[in-house]
């Protein structure tokens with residue numbers, strides 16, 4: 139067995155690690171020390187010479203060099219990590235899977251005091267108010283440490299060692315948690331093969347004896363039945379209400395009959411509903427949870443990539459009318475969102491590929507690491523290549539997209555809803571507006587193509603967004619908003635992912651008039667003018683002055699392109 143110690147600088151990873159290793163006759167590995175030994179330089183010198191980015195590359199290599207987790211049941215290696223190592227999703231994937239992990243946590247004042255007395259200067263804390271700097275680091279890193287078992291109160295080493303001994307004697311949890319954050323958008327957990335255990339624990343905490351799943355036949359058959367079986371094996375009663383698969387779930391008549399089933403099951407106010415399925419199921423089940431008994435807790439267990447990276451975050455629930463999509467709905471933040479990447483590995487390839495349209499949009503909003511990840515591994519993720527998924531690329535993709543959306547939605551909530559007077563502060567209001575609107579990159583013409591294709595299997599949402607992204611790039615270049623190199627990079631990425639291929643729209647026989655009519659009905663209007671979200675070198679700009687002639691020309695170009 140391997141034990142990994144994580145935590146802020148000064149939390150005692152090295153000293154506790156040495157002692158727990160000695161107690162068990164295990165080997166002690168200090169990752170920082172091994173980087174220093176390999177490079178012949180101190181961490182401070184490496185930061186000086188190569189910057190933080192250079193150091194992090196060496197750190198990633200040191201983590202990779204640990205190899206596979208030790209399979210023995212007894213403790214054989216103790217690994218003390220650098221405080222920032224688990225910020226990198228690839229390191230967390232390597233360090234948390236198949237290993238025991240413990241977070242040594244202490245008050246910032248204690249950590250600052252220890253660092254003052256330490257012979258090793260910590261580069262990230264140099265020359266700053268130490269307590270403030272530690273608080274800032276702690277806030278930014280908590281979600282990465284929190285998947286590990288938290289041990290608080292580090293003042294005395296003896297009790298810490300005893301607690302570690304006890305933990306090492308307990309059976310493992312099964313599955314891997316990679317990120318854990320308690321936010322106003324719900325508790326967000328991301329990991330692999332952890333959902334059943336986490337669901338059981340959550341339901342126990344909510345003091346409910348029943349797991350009430352709202353699902354649909356496709357998700358249930360693929361993963362839901364198995365997961366429910368694992369929950370039932372823990373002694374929980376399982377109930378299941380099945381809605382129709384796909385967009386057909388998002389109808390008021392479906393909500394009415396599902397509510398009838400909840401009445402027959404006598405579901406009470408405190409009992410959570412578990413939405414297990416893709417985005418359509420999540421929207422419908424979320425609306426059911428928002429309205430049943432005027433609102434009951436909701437737990438999302440998203441089973442498609444669209445639902446994992448997008449629709450389960452943000453609290454929007456909705457059903458469709460004949461007159462349009464998502465016209466009736468409510469905001470209802472879930473109690474928890476359990477994002478288990480093992481649930482999407484069997485998804486049909488087209489579904490995965492299409493979801494990457496949204497991921498490219500997220501990358502284009504300025505996440506350079508997501509951009510690089512998609513360029514390197516996107517095609518493998520779309521194909522379901524087990525080597526690519528196996529080295530953590532899918533989990534990293536999901537995490538980066540989820541967190542980008544969390545930040546936008548939280549900023550919106552915090553600044554518009556939460557802070558009195560924010561609506562009157564034009565700078566704050568403009569920033570919120572830009573953040574929220576930014577998520578619509580690629581969606582103006584994207585929605586136009588999707589609506590004209592009939593919102594069905596002919597053109598999936600992410601596929602339409604990919605065409606919309608090409609359109610936004612071309613319009614942006616013509617207006618001088620998007621640098622040509624940026625547009626080329628976004629379009630090359632789409633091409634590499636086999637998204638929005640030339641000729642794809644002409645095969646569907648979509649009418650230009652229908653696209654432009656749908657554009658006219660688009661939600662993103664300000665005073666009657668469509669607000670176009672266009673890529674810049676590292677984010678987006680909002681423009682309301684895109685000439686109609688240019689929009690038509692780009693639409694023609696995409697509709698008429700031949701392969």
Ligand SMILES: NC(=O)c1ccc[n+]([C@@H]2O[C@H](COP(=O)([O-])OP(=O)(O)OC[C@H]3O[C@@H](n4cnc5c(N)ncnc54)[C@H](O)[C@@H]3O)[C@@H](O)[C@H]2O)c1
Pocket residue numbers: 354355356357360361383384385388415416417418419420421441442443444445448449450451452454455464481482484485486489599
């Ligand atoms: N609320 C929001 O913020 C938000 C954001 C984006 C999209 N959406 C909504 O999401 C919906 C699209 O979501 P979607 O693409 O997930 O579609 P979906 O929910 O219709 O699922 C697609 C298909 O995948 C099947 N499926 C589900 N899980 C599976 C699994 N693990 N393995 C194999 N098959 C599985 C389903 O049976 C279904 O046929 C749209 O209705 C859209 O409006 C909502």
